[in-house]
Amino acid sequence: MTLPTGTRTQLADLLRGARVLLLDFDGPVAHLFAGHPAPEVAAAVRQFATVHGIDLSETRTDDPLVLLRAAYRHSPESGRDVEAHVIEHETRAATVAEPTPGAHELIRTAIATGHTVLIVSNNSERAIRTYLARHDLTEQVAQIVGRPFGHPEQMKPDPHLLHAALDIARAAPSDAVFIGDSITDALAGTAAGVPCIGYAKQPERAEGLADADALVVVDDMHTLATALRP
Structure with missing residues (x-):
């Protein structure tokens, strides 16, 4: 996906203007079920x-x-x-999940440019922590806000996890940007007041994310890493 100049500028402004980067896990960071469908x-x-x-x-x-x-x-x-x-x-x-191309680069670029990175996911913290340890990313991620055991009602699209992440980061919604790949992510971001960037591998997913108020939709995580660089 080649972004128009105005959209590239908007993307760069969103990312560089936030001090906190919130990432969904399955999709934007890794293909969790790639090896265990x-x-x-x-x-x-x-x-x-x-x-x-x-x-x-x-x-x-x-x-x-x-x-x-x-x-x-x-x-x-x-x-x-x-x-x-x-x-x-x-x-x-x-233990066998495949990285999303560009995701690790984005995390490391975010840290290098002074951002705080948190993962906000409907997946379990244990699984996410296992993945991060495999790829030497544990120290790069300030906190994992995963699915609260026993409380499915707090999963996205409910904004609970995003509110929890903001509390941990001591950030206002306007201090953060959330990157997700599902309509539930975009809805949660909107409900929490956090600007949302959509990641879509399929065109139909892109349309759904835009309809759910994702401000920008990309199909390559490398695009986000590039936009973060000065």
Whole structure:
């Protein structure tokens, strides 16, 4: 995606004008389920749920986090059991997850230009921490704000995680910019008052992010690293 000159300027102004960079994890930083595919994880979660008497048959999805939400609707105890199982799979996936091209460059460029970087994700902190350790990024990320165990209602699009990240960074919404790849990310950013940059690998995703009020949409994380450089 070649950005018009005005959009490139807007992107640079957004990134350089923020002292805090908030990053979603699965998508903008890594392809979490690249080596441990989400449909396989979903199938394993369904099997686990069936063995434990949790009926997820009406939830037709290959997204493990959608199944997690459904388990909590079954009962809080069922939800916690399923979530613990999901965390095991997320962490296993993190041991073989592939970096999103340009993401590590963006993180290191952000640190070099005086930004504070936090990861704000619906994935588990344990999985994210495993990935960062594999790639020597632990010290680059000030904090991980992951899915709060037992509280699926606090996952994006609810702004709770973004508010928590801002509190940790002692930042106002206008001091930050949030980079996400889903409509739920853009909605959470809007609800928290944080400007959102969308990352979209597919054109249809780009349209959805723009419709959800992402201020700029890019298809390459290298673009963001370049925009951050003086």
